[in-house]
Amino acid sequence: MKSSYLPTTEWQAVDPATAVIDAKKLAEVELLIKSDYGNINGIVVVRNGYLAYEKYFNGYGPDDTHHVASVTKSVLSALVGIAIEAGYINDVDQKVLDFFPEYIPIDAGSQKREITIRHLLTMTAPYPFEDWQEPLDRMCMQPDWVKYTLGMLGQKGQIGAFKYSTAGAHLLSAIITRSTGKSAREFANERLFKPIGMQEIPDQQMQAFAFDDLFGSKVRGWVKDPNGNSTGGWGLTLHPRDMARFGLLYLNHGMWGTETIISKAWIEESTEMNPYHYGYLWWLREEDGIFAYSAIGDGGNVICCIPEKDLVIAIASQFMMNPGDRWTLIKEQIISAVEGE
Structure with missing residues (x-):
C-alpha cells in the first residue's frame, strides 16, 4: 500500500500488516x-509513508526531543542543497575561502585555496x-571556531x-x-522544518x-558557537517522528506534496555510492542487495x-560509548520483516 498523503501535521498510523510488515x-x-x-x-518505523511502528523507552515519549549528535550533519547537507537551489551559493565547487575573505591569511597555501564546499x-x-582523531575540544575552547577551523583547513595530507x-x-553552517x-x-526552520511539518527549533x-552545554545534559534547541553560528556537526535536538519526517522527505526525492523542498538531483548526488561509502554528509551502505543511506550520530x-x-527507521538514543550496532537491529529485525513482500 503506497501512501497517498504526507504527515505534514499528524502521522497516520497503521498496523504492521497493513504496511506489509x-x-x-x-x-x-x-x-x-x-x-x-x-x-x-525511541524508535519510529515508517513504511510507504505510514507510521507502522513506534515505541519509547526509559521514560521518554513522542513529545521529548533528543540530541541527535552527527545526524545534524545530514540536515546541514540538506540546507546546503536548498541554498544552492535558491541561488545563495553558486554550486558545490565554489571555494570555501570565497565566503571568508577577512579570514584569509596572506600566506594561505595553494591547497587551502582549492578546497571547495564539495570537499567539506x-x-x-x-x-x-x-582520521577519527579530531581534537574537537580544542575548537570548542576558541573564541572564534570558524577562524580556528580555517586555520587548520588544508594542512597536511x-x-x-x-x-x-x-x-x-561547522564551516558549512557558517557558509x-x-x-x-x-x-x-x-534557515532550516523556514525552508525545511516548517514546510514538512517538523517542529521549529x-x-x-x-x-x-x-x-x-555543548554535548551533554544541557543541550537544547540547536547549539551555537560564541559568534552565533549553529553547530554544523552536532548539537541539533529532534523528536523521533521529525527525524522520520526528514528521512521520508529524502525517500520522496525532496518533494512534499506538490512542493519541492530539496531538489531531486541534490538527493541523488548526496546518496550516490562511492568508494568511501560516504555521500554529502550521509553514510552509504550496500549489503545483500539492499541499499541504504543513513544519518548517523554518536550513541x-x-x-x-x-x-x-x-522504509524509514528513526532511532533516538542516549549517548553511551560503544552502543549496540543499529544496523544489526535494522537489518535482522526490521528489514527482514518486510523481506517477504
Missing part, C-alpha cells in the same frame, strides 16, 4: 531493545590530525583523501549564514560552552532510509 517479527524489536540496546529512547560535504579536505571532520561541517544572512537554525541562549542516533523498501 510481519507483525510478529516487529514485535520482537521491543524485547531486543530492552535486552541489547538499552540506550535507545564529502569529508575529503585535509586537516593536521589523524592531500585533497581527496577521506578524513572525517566535525569542524569542517549557510554567510550566504543567506540567517543562522542554519533559522527555538533559539536557545548558550549559558556557557562547557561539555554539558546510536540514526535516520536510516531504504528506498527499495520505502
